[in-house]
Amino acid sequence: MRVLVPFDAERPKTRLADLLDERERSALARAMLDDVLAAVRAAGGEPTVLSTAPIDVDAPVRVDDRALTPAVNDALADAAPESPAAVVMADLGLATGDALADLFDADAEVAIVPGRGGGTNALVVRHPEFRVDYHGLSYRDHRRIAAEIDADVAVVDSHRLSTDVDERADLVELLLHGDGRATAWLRDAGFELAVEGGRAGVRR
Ligand SMILES: Nc1nc2c(ncn2[C@@H]2O[C@H](COP(=O)(O)OP(=O)(O)OP(=O)(O)O)[C@@H](O)[C@H]2O)c(=O)[nH]1
Numbered sequence: 001m002r003v004l005v006p007f008d009a010e011r012p013k014t015r016l017a018d019l020l021d022e023r024e025r026s027a028l029a030r031a032m033l034d035d036v037l038a039a040v041r042a043a044g045g046e047p048t049v050l051s052t053a054p055i056d057v058d059a060p061v062r063v064d065d066r067a068l069t070p071a072v073n074d075a076l077a078d079a080a081p082e083s084p085a086a087v088v089m090a091d092l093g094l095a096t097g098d099a100l101a102d103l104f105d106a107d108a109e110v111a112i113v114p115g116r117g118g119g120t121n122a123l124v125v126r127h128p129e130f131r132v133d134y135h136g137l138s139y140r141d142h143r144r145i146a147a148e149i150d151a152d153v154a155v156v157d158s159h160r161l162s163t164d165v166d167e168r169a170d171l172v173e174l175l176l177h178g179d180g181r182a183t184a185w186l187r188d189a190g191f192e193l194a195v196e197g198g199r200a201g202v203r204r
Pocket residue numbers: 006007008009011012013014015016050051052064066067068071089090091164166
């Protein structure tokens with residue numbers, strides 16, 4: 001399975017700016033990218049990083065400085081039943097080979113893992129006319145686009161893959177369930193789980 005891993009190399013993870021400075025956000029984003037690439041390979045996928053700028057990483061890199069949606073659509077253009085393509089976001093810090101293998105094996109022309117909050121964390125495309133439209137309620141948009149071209153859709157239900165690390169609360173998930181480089185980076189940076197007023201959170 002060809003697997004595109006989109007990566008914003010220049011201004012990653014801005015929603016974590018009140019917790020992490022720019023270098024730290026880059027380091028966490030990079031650790032998650034490495035975790036995702038390892039998980040893709042463990043699932044038998046062949047990853048290509050679709051990056052906004054050149055990066056030094058242990059995988060082929062396709063540089064495209066356009067916005068996410070046109071860059072992904074260009075790279076997906078030749079997806080077909082005999083040559084499926086997947087898109088797996090680089091901020092899935094809990095991704096595992098087993099979880100991705102379930103997605104890659106889903107028997108549908110479009111298989112979707114929704115992200116919490118309405119996004120699309122991962123996709124497999126086997127239909128030549130399917131196009132992505134990221135941001136906003138992209139899960140709903142991708143179901144509509146699939147319906148418009150009569151593509152059959154599988155929705156893959158996965159706690160690990162539906163957890164994208166965008167905000168403070170997502171760091172709880174990484175510290176609680178993660179065992180990869182991103183979780184190790186967070187611990188090394190001094191983050192730990194905390195319970196305040198009966199609610200789970202993180203503190204540094
Ligand atoms: N190639 C490419 N990847 C992108 C772009 N924007 C975001 N990504 C990647 O797409 C995935 C989802 O990104 P988002 O969570 O929407 O954005 P983010 O830049 O990671 O974080 P925020 O700045 O907090 O929105 C992550 O793997 C990003 O690295 C882009 O313009 N081009």
